[in-house]
Amino acid sequence: MPxxxxxxxxxFRWFGREAMRTFNHRSRxxxxxxxRREYAGKPVIAILNTWSDINPCHTHFKQRVEEIKxxxxxxxxxxxxxxxxxxSEPFQKPSPLLYRNLLxxxxxxxxxxxxxxxxxxxxxxxxxxxxLIMGATSMRIPFIYMPAGPMLKxxxxxxxxxxxxxxxxxxxxxxxxxxxxQQWEDVLSGIARSPGHCMTMGTASTMTSAAEALGxxxxxxxxxxxxxxxxxxxxxxxxxxxxxxxxxxxxxxxILSAESFDNAITTVLALGGSTNALVHLLAMxxxxxxxxxxxxxxxLAQRTPLIxxxxxxxxxxxxxxxxxxxxxxxxxxVRDLVHVDAPTANGHTLGENIAGAxxxxxxxxxxxxKALVQGGSLAILRGNLxxxxxxxxxxxxxxxxxxxxxxxxxxxxxHDLSARIDDPALAVDENSVLVLQNAGPLGGPGMxxxxxxxxxxxxxxxxxxxxxxxxxxxxxxxSFGACVLHVAPESFIGxxxxxxxxxxxxxxxxxxxxxxxxxxxxxxxxxxAQWQAPEPRYRRGYGALFxxxxxxxxxxxxxxxxxxxxxxxEPDIF
Ligand code: FES
Numbered sequence: 001m002p003x004x005x006x007x008x009x010x011x012f013r014w015f016g017r018e019a020m021r022t023f024n025h026r027s028r029x030x031x032x033x034x035x036r037r038e039y040a041g042k043p044v045i046a047i048l049n050t051w052s053d054i055n056p057c058h059t060h061f062k063q064r065v066e067e068i069k070x071x072x073x074x075x076x077x078x079x080x081x082x083x084x085x086x087x088s089e090p091f092q093k094p095s096p097l098l099y100r101n102l103l104x105x106x107x108x109x110x111x112x113x114x115x116x117x118x119x120x121x122x123x124x125x126x127x128x129x130x131x132l133i134m135g136a137t138s139m140r141i142p143f144i145y146m147p148a149g150p151m152l153k154x155x156x157x158x159x160x161x162x163x164x165x166x167x168x169x170x171x172x173x174x175x176x177x178x179x180x181x182q183q184w185e186d187v188l189s190g191i192a193r194s195p196g197h198c199m200t201m202g203t204a205s206t207m208t209s210a211a212e213a214l215g216x217x218x219x220x221x222x223x224x225x226x227x228x229x230x231x232x233x234x235x236x237x238x239x240x241x242x243x244x245x246x247x248x249x250x251x252x253x254x255i256l257s258a259e260s261f262d263n264a265i266t267t268v269l270a271l272g273g274s275t276n277a278l279v280h281l282l283a284m285x286x287x288x289x290x291x292x293x294x295x296x297x298x299x300l301a302q303r304t305p306l307i308x309x310x311x312x313x314x315x316x317x318x319x320x321x322x323x324x325x326x327x328x329x330x331x332x333x334v335r336d337l338v339h340v341d342a343p344t345a346n347g348h349t350l351g352e353n354i355a356g357a358x359x360x361x362x363x364x365x366x367x368x369x370k371a372l373v374q375g376g377s378l379a380i381l382r383g384n385l386x387x388x389x390x391x392x393x394x395x396x397x398x399x400x401x402x403x404x405x406x407x408x409x410x411x412x413x414x415h416d417l418s419a420r421i422d423d424p425a426l427a428v429d430e431n432s433v434l435v436l437q438n439a440g441p442l443g444g445p446g447m448x449x450x451x452x453x454x455x456x457x458x459x460x461x462x463x464x465x466x467x468x469x470x471x472x473x474x475x476x477x478x479s480f481g482a483c484v485l486h487v488a489p490e491s492f493i494g495x496x497x498x499x500x501x502x503x504x505x506x507x508x509x510x511x512x513x514x515x516x517x518x519x520x521x522x523x524x525x526x527x528x529a530q531w532q533a534p535e536p537r538y539r540r541g542y543g544a545l546f547x548x549x550x551x552x553x554x555x556x557x558x559x560x561x562x563x564x565x566x567x568x569x570e571p572d573i574f
Contacts, residue, residue, distance in 0.1 A: 071239020098446030107135025124148025156190025164478025196226025206273030215344030223326030274477020283556030440472030440490025
């Protein structure tokens with residue numbers, strides 16, 4: 001393996017040459033208390049830390065960053081911690097997706113404008129994984145991802161609780177009157193009881209696992225629970241490895257390929273992962289110059305069995321998944337479905353990394369013949385209601401709804417929904433199709449996770465637990481139900497979803513991959529002519545920038561100018 005020479009390091013331009021400006025840089029490093037021998041001729045490693053007091057999933061990052069530094073020092077690198085925007089899923093409104101691209105821009109420019117040779121990315125809470133990877137991929141220097149790890153299993157009143165899923169479930173029970181406030185409070189105190197990201201197969205576990213399958217982490221890294229001492233050890237090893245990656249000049253272009261994205265998609269499908277992965281993987285692939293499309297997800301879904309028995313699709317949680325062998329064991333079970341020759345961050349191929357990985361619990365990582373779903377765990381729908389596509393997880397939907405025609409009950413936006421959904425006078429029954437408009441990338445804005453529209457209270461009380469729901473929003477990976485999501489183009493820009501009226505017939509046919517509004521074309525044209533574009537959500541600031549440049553869900557909701565593959569010049573140093 002050819003290795004860089006010290007004078008070929010990117011940071012050499014800042015520190016290595018003799019000039020007034022390099023003197024200034026060296027004097028400022030001295031000001032921070034470092035002797036020249038600590039950094040001269042060594043790879044400078046930026047550790048991008050998304051710790052924040054308002055991000056409960058990353059509370060252990062103050063400790064983990066020290067462990068990463070330890071690894072960097074021990075391998076002869078020079079570690080520098082740099083804080084990056086945390087994108088805290090539970091707290092950031094109106095939707096954390098609004099800020100994923102801002103994090104990606106921050107990452108790229110932090111790396112470009114500083115003397116950095118390689119980077120460790122510390123993330124885990126939903127949008128941090130794609131945001132960090134998108135930015136570092138565009139910067140095109142060696143990087144490695146350190147996933148936060150899932151939190152421990154939730155527990156209260158003798159019951160195991162899963163992030164998100166059990167909140168939705170018990171909220172429905174509270175509204176239906178089947179549990180009281182005391183039980184609700186017990187769930188609150190026990191559902192998140194350690195550092196780490198959500199421990200169901202939500203977006204966080206889905207995306208950290210996808211990052212591992214892409215080859216961007218050390219093998220097995222994504223499954224280790226955050227409080228486990230093996231997580232700390234993984235952090236040290238990650239710090240050690242990035243230094244070698246710099247010397248080997250192991251840039252993202254040498255790891256990311258159409259094959260590695262196939263591996264990530266196959267992983268998401270075998271895990272029963274979040275539909276959010278579609279938006280993120282589309283955006284990440286395009287940053288790497290790979291023209292991934294929605295259809296590839298549907299194609300790979302046909303052949304990939306869902307074998308992770310993890311909630312919300314299954315019964316267990318990420319802690320159980322780790323003890324059962326974790327992602328390497330799962331991938332070994334679908335070895336014939338992945339590109340084993342894909343290179344990874346540790347210098348070995350994916351196939352070498354998973355070779356011999358054993359499953360220790362067949363109930364958690366299922367044998368292929370006992371898969372929860374043999375194929376088709378995800379479906380891409382098209383039709384006159386979603387010309388550019390929409391997505392549904394058939395396995396999460398009541399089977400009786402896989403082919404369903406019902407009358408639309410339309411909500412113009414989420415305010416309208418929350419004002420009327422529980423109104424006893426709402427004209428709705430269990431066969432109705434609930435439609436939410438103006439919840440897409442521009443309409444939400446930021447495509448909030450509103451896609452699991454609540455079941456009207458009167459239907460809940462009558463025992464209804466699933467209905468067909470359609471929106472241009474996303475849905476939490478921990479959600480479930482017959483929810484058609486990511487309808488594109490979105491209603492806010494005049495997509496056909498904007499033209500649906502109360503009482504229209506809508507036909508969902510998952511086996512046929514079809515979503516049709518049963519209204520004749522002339523009537524739709526009449527409605528289109530009457531449709532008026534809503535006022536923009538923002539007139540200034542980041543929101544206005546977002547609105548100007550964001551792409552639709554089928555293109556990954558990136559900014560078009562960031563997905564551009566033109567080279568950006570290195571900064572001049574004078
Ligand atoms: Fe951070 Fe779920 S809230 S991963």
